Amino acid sequence: MRPFFLLLFSLFFLNLLSGQQAIEKNEEPSIRRLLDLRKELNFEEDREIKAWGIQLMVSRDKYDLLEKQTRFNRKEEKKANWTYKQPYYRLNWGAYYTKLEAYMQLQKVKEDFPGAFVYKNNQAKASEF
Template structure:
């Protein structure tokens, strides 16, 4: 009988060695699964008590923070300014610019602001400059002189994402 390089003959003993290795693998897998089961059983059930000990002044500070936020609902943010003008007819022109914008974009918040001597029309309530610039790119064709400004904004409405499950 001829032997190959590994030292096994080509016949029966090769099949026996494969069976022997296969048997070792089965035993190893059984030990692995049993040890995982024992690990899972040895863990806690996750039931326990948590006691929070805090200074009573923390509650009063939290309540003051809530009251201040209710009094001043504005936060720092960004808007897009599409119009500003000073002069005799600037208020009328600002109102026209605002109504034109509402006709094109009815779902976007808009504001007519008077900061002496200018009437301004500002659009949106954006938390980041990137959001404001994204909207600016969207309206750039209709309002080529528009630009992004930092302003006190109202809290933007947080809509839930619509997903089809």
């Protein structure tokens, strides 16, 4: 009796599968253009993104900063970059979508840079993530 029900169930299931038809989608061309434009904007390398970053150090001495940057970049996969805003050079590292991610990474660098802190980076580039 049991094999009969198993056979019956199998035939029923196969009948369901063979009865499926392809789904046809019709989308308006204007919607497709908007989606394509959005995709292009998301993958631009120079697009600025609001993110969180870590400022490793601030110094007036460019050569000290460059020496510490070189040492740091040898150890880490993500490279630190420096910026200059008169009169200080700033050594910044990383770009993170959430503040929590940035604080987790901050713990890795606190030993070498005890004054490092998390800051809001409104000019992060997509390539930094």
